[in-house]
Amino acid sequence: MTETIVLAEITKGAVHPTTAELITAAQKLGSQPIVVVPCTDASIADIAASYAGSARVIAAKSDVFSNYDAAGWAAALDAVAPSGVLIASASPQSKDLAARIAARRGISVVQDVVKIDGNNLTSPIYSGKAMQTVAIDGDAAITVRPNVFDAVSSDGSADVSVVDTTGDVATAVMEIMERASSRLDVAEANIIISGGRGMGSPDNFVHLEAVADTLGAAVGASRAAVDTWEAIPHSMQVGQTGKTVNPNLYIAVGISGAIQHLAGMRSSKYIVAINKDADAPIFQHADYGIVATWEEALPVLQSTLSSMMA
Numbered sequence: 001m002t003e004t005i006v007l008a009e010i011t012k013g014a015v016h017p018t019t020a021e022l023i024t025a026a027q028k029l030g031s032q033p034i035v036v037v038p039c040t041d042a043s044i045a046d047i048a049a050s051y052a053g054s055a056r057v058i059a060a061k062s063d064v065f066s067n068y069d070a071a072g073w074a075a076a077l078d079a080v081a082p083s084g085v086l087i088a089s090a091s092p093q094s095k096d097l098a099a100r101i102a103a104r105r106g107i108s109v110v111q112d113v114v115k116i117d118g119n120n121l122t123s124p125i126y127s128g129k130a131m132q133t134v135a136i137d138g139d140a141a142i143t144v145r146p147n148v149f150d151a152v153s154s155d156g157s158a159d160v161s162v163v164d165t166t167g168d169v170a171t172a173v174m175e176i177m178e179r180a181s182s183r184l185d186v187a188e189a190n191i192i193i194s195g196g197r198g199m200g201s202p203d204n205f206v207h208l209e210a211v212a213d214t215l216g217a218a219v220g221a222s223r224a225a226v227d228t229w230e231a232i233p234h235s236m237q238v239g240q241t242g243k244t245v246n247p248n249l250y251i252a253v254g255i256s257g258a259i260q261h262l263a264g265m266r267s268s269k270y271i272v273a274i275n276k277d278a279d280a281p282i283f284q285h286a287d288y289g290i291v292a293t294w295e296e297a298l299p300v301l302q303s304t305l306s307s308m309m310a
């Protein structure tokens with residue numbers, strides 16, 4: 001049986017809980033995975049060791065992991081991860097990383113997997129309009145969409161070995177200067193409330209932020225909103241040319257539901273749409289729809305949620 005190797009998802013220097021879903025995905029391929037944790041401080045691998053169902057954990061320690069850089073991370077991980085089927089999260093960072101490692105190893109890459117049945121991997125294509133199933137035979141690098149597979153429990157106690165790795169790293173990113181924002185990124189959120197051009201002005205996004213703060217949600221946007229208003233950064237864009245998200249709850253406010261927007265959020269567990277136009281395409285994909293202006297709907301939603309959360 002081919003070995004499976006989970007590449008732990010790292011966010012802000014810590015193991016992201018979606019790593020527990022990757023172990024489930026690896027088990028569906030038929031083996032207990034080795035979990036590789038890119039780190040500068042090996043103690044962060046303890047979280048990965050607590051996830052049940054892995055064979056062992058390798059804390060891959062290198063200064064190169066202090067900031068994400070595709071070439072450096074791929075070189076360092078290639079030097080330490082055993083050969084086999086590599087499984088990473090379908091986050092923008094890890095999709096990039098999986099492709100780089102696959103290129104280094106000369107193995108196939110399958111992105112955005114949502115179903116695993118034996119060696120058959122299913123993923124959406126054509127902006128989610130169709131699904132394709134491919135069979136892997138031998139080593140490959142695959143990324144798995146977050147929130148699709150159940151997470152394994154946290155009562156494991158896998159052995160952790162620490163391996164210093166640098167690989168053949170030619171360049172490394174020393175510092176990333178982030179735009180000052182304390183808000184949760186859409187790619188990491190379990191609940192997202194997104195605004196479209198129907199919000200009328202970037203100033204009106206404060207109403208979305210108020211709901212987001214009540215729910216612990218991230219604020220996203222359509223491309224029309226991002227392109228129209230400089231104050232709405234591209235990092236908030238959800239869709240075909242933005243981020244693909246898969247939260248438990250996606251609230252679309254003043255968003256028409258163009259196919260390119262749907263491509264990034266249609267697999268959300270629950271979709272709620274608020275739009276003043278009853279014929280807006282978003283309602284065809286929403287589990288719950290509110291036909292109203294956001295000016296009418298958001299204050300009611302906000303006060304109801306506030307009293308529920310109190």
Ligand SMILES: Cc1cc2nc3c(=O)[nH]c(=O)nc-3n(C[C@H](O)[C@H](O)[C@H](O)COP(=O)(O)OP(=O)(O)OC[C@H]3O[C@@H](n4cnc5c(N)ncnc54)[C@H](O)[C@@H]3O)c2cc1C
Pocket residue numbers: 195196197198199221222223224225237238239240241242243253254255256257258259260261264274275276277280292293294295
């Ligand atoms: C190659 C390509 C890639 C693209 N990639 C993306 C992408 O990644 N993400 C993306 O989002 N788009 C993308 N687009 C653009 C996409 O086609 C749409 O133009 C865009 O999604 C529309 O954004 P919107 O729904 O916010 O705006 P609009 O289409 O203008 O819709 C605004 C909606 O708000 C409603 N509304 C207006 N006022 C109110 C109010 N007061 N209260 C409630 N509702 C109101 C209207 O009824 C309408 O449905 C892409 C397009 C192309 C060609």
